[in-house]
Amino acid sequence: MQSILSLPYPILIVAAFVTYVILKTVYRLFFHPLAKIPGPKLAAATTLWNAHYDINASGLCKILPELHKKYGPIIRIQPNEVHVAELESFNQVFRVGTPFERVWHNNPFLTGSLQSKETLQETKKRREFLSPFFSKSAILKVEPFLHAQKLSLFLSTLQKTAMSSNGDGGLIDFFLGFRCLTADTIMDYCFQQDLNALAEPEFKSPTVQAFIEGFDLAIAGTFFPTLFNTMSSLIMLLPERVREAQFAPLYGFETMQRLSRERVLWLRANPGKSKMPTLFDGMLAPDEKKGQVTPPLGDMVAEGCLMIAAGTDTTANALGLLLWHVTQNEQVQRRLLEELRREIPNRDDMVDSGALDGPGFEYLRAVVKEGLRLAFGVPGRIIRRTPKEGATFHGLYLPAKTQISSCIYLQNLDPVTFPNPTEYDPDRWLCDAETFKLRDRQMLSFSRGSRGCIGINLALATLHLTVAHLFRRFEITTTGHTTARDMEWNDRFVPVTLGRIKGHVRMRKD
Numbered sequence: 001m002q003s004i005l006s007l008p009y010p011i012l013i014v015a016a017f018v019t020y021v022i023l024k025t026v027y028r029l030f031f032h033p034l035a036k037i038p039g040p041k042l043a044a045a046t047t048l049w050n051a052h053y054d055i056n057a058s059g060l061c062k063i064l065p066e067l068h069k070k071y072g073p074i075i076r077i078q079p080n081e082v083h084v085a086e087l088e089s090f091n092q093v094f095r096v097g098t099p100f101e102r103v104w105h106n107n108p109f110l111t112g113s114l115q116s117k118e119t120l121q122e123t124k125k126r127r128e129f130l131s132p133f134f135s136k137s138a139i140l141k142v143e144p145f146l147h148a149q150k151l152s153l154f155l156s157t158l159q160k161t162a163m164s165s166n167g168d169g170g171l172i173d174f175f176l177g178f179r180c181l182t183a184d185t186i187m188d189y190c191f192q193q194d195l196n197a198l199a200e201p202e203f204k205s206p207t208v209q210a211f212i213e214g215f216d217l218a219i220a221g222t223f224f225p226t227l228f229n230t231m232s233s234l235i236m237l238l239p240e241r242v243r244e245a246q247f248a249p250l251y252g253f254e255t256m257q258r259l260s261r262e263r264v265l266w267l268r269a270n271p272g273k274s275k276m277p278t279l280f281d282g283m284l285a286p287d288e289k290k291g292q293v294t295p296p297l298g299d300m301v302a303e304g305c306l307m308i309a310a311g312t313d314t315t316a317n318a319l320g321l322l323l324w325h326v327t328q329n330e331q332v333q334r335r336l337l338e339e340l341r342r343e344i345p346n347r348d349d350m351v352d353s354g355a356l357d358g359p360g361f362e363y364l365r366a367v368v369k370e371g372l373r374l375a376f377g378v379p380g381r382i383i384r385r386t387p388k389e390g391a392t393f394h395g396l397y398l399p400a401k402t403q404i405s406s407c408i409y410l411q412n413l414d415p416v417t418f419p420n421p422t423e424y425d426p427d428r429w430l431c432d433a434e435t436f437k438l439r440d441r442q443m444l445s446f447s448r449g450s451r452g453c454i455g456i457n458l459a460l461a462t463l464h465l466t467v468a469h470l471f472r473r474f475e476i477t478t479t480g481h482t483t484a485r486d487m488e489w490n491d492r493f494v495p496v497t498l499g500r501i502k503g504h505v506r507m508r509k510d
């Protein structure tokens with residue numbers, strides 16, 4: 001008999017590879033420490049099963065409710081990842097002081113930022129610098145220079161369109177408009193180095209449009225980080241004009257990186273000279289008594305990029321969804337307008353976010369909160385890793401370093417806490433204190449715990465201010481310009497809608 005080794009090399013290589021895959025699959029299915037966790041067999045055999053749903057389909061989170069119904073509260077969704085469905089499990093993983101560490105995928109633009117910090121200790125250290133900058137009082141202090149200006153610019157563009165055609169108004173691409181508003185607001189708030197996206201005709205800012213395209217790439221990068229990072233490094237070697245023309249999403253990130261770096265370098269050379277506080281002030285003036293040290297330049301630059309990446313689309317997406325629901329629901333729109341007319345009698349007055357947080361604006365806040373529930377923030381898998389002693393969920397032991405994820409999508413659509421969960425109903429939030437507390441505990445759009453959203457106050461201020469002034473000033477019609485199908489979304493870290501929300505705007509008479 002002819003020896004196997006005498007076969008041609010290509011055949012030997014293929015045969016060795018096939019044998020390796022078969023053995024690995026058998027191990028994963030029958031001998032892996034997670035072999036007893038229920039779930040689809042294909043998910044246990046290969047990460048490509050999950051990658052398919054998150055890259056090619058609408059997102060794994062959309063099918064998880066069905067899978068949990070079939071397999072129970074904990075299921076295996078990758079060879080080394082389980083998903084837990086219940087709120088108690090979510091709280092166990094994401095609570096304050098959690099020993100479950102973040103899993104980081106080495107995104108080259110964000111490595112060094114808060115988001116890339118895997119351990120609680122590193123996170124705490126960085127948050128000590130950043131948290132005071134995002135407090136309610138810090139935001140309110142700069143509002144006259146920040147939100148009032150950016151929002152005024154946004155509203156004045158709308159006003160020009162609303163008064164065109166002899167007052168008959170015109171069409172606004174709110175999808176782009178909201179992204180320009182949130183990008184300029186965040187960049188101005190964090191380091192007064194904004195893109196001037198709001199000044200672009202029809203809100204067509206090239207950088208903002210590039211960010212939008214970037215989400216598909218970024219999600220693929222989490223499954224294939226080495227490939228993504230190698231390709232990014234190779235693309236960076238190309239001439240700038242080629243990168244700008246052919247690789248817009250990466251070039252968009254590069255633009256953020258450049259603006260962030262310029263600002264840190266300027267602040268370093270001109271301490272105390274910026275007209276407003278910046279994201280970097282705490283990091284550039286560390287409190288030595290607390291053992292603080294200035295992070296490396298690359299970390300601070302990445303921090304600037306992170307704020308734009310984390311805050312722009314999340315906030316803009318919530319605004320788009322709110323606009324859609326309010327304009328599609330006559331009763332909600334009427335009640336909102338009644339409140340706004342009563343509390344802001346003069347149509348063109350600007351009210352600050354502190355006032356919107358106070359008495360008189362209860363319906364506005366319910367409208368926004370319900371919008372946030374259905375906007376989900378980050379609907380898909382938020383991934384953590386079990387601590388060195390492992391962890392037990394529903395009686396099933398997970399060894400150290402098992403990936404464990406939970407999706408906000410499932411929490412916000414919990415049918416027990418939120419009956420008819422997909423229905424937009426602000427009245428859910430106008431309830432007695434105890435029910436509100438219960439629902440608030442289940443509503444996780446900003447996640448929670450030591451790694452919850454750091455920009456929550458900035459996001460809420462932007463949402464309350466924009467919704468209040470937008471509906472107080474303008475009559476907006478989305479019917480005929482946007483369809484329900486346009487508002488369906490794919491999960492690409494944030495919900496990316498299939499179409500763009502557009503609306504016809506007219507000035508309100510009073």
Ligand code: HEM
Nearest residue numbers: 115307310311314315377378445446447451453454455459
């Ligand atoms: C409606 C708007 C927003 C929503 C729904 C939202 C939601 C979230 C969620 C769910 C997370 C947790 C993600 C995870 O654990 O992987 C998060 C993290 C984060 N968010 Fe937000 N966000 C919003 C706006 C903002 C804004 C305006 C900023 C800042 C300018 C911001 C900055 C961050 C940062 C830096 C993190 C990472 C925190 C960490 O890793 O410790 N977000 N956000």
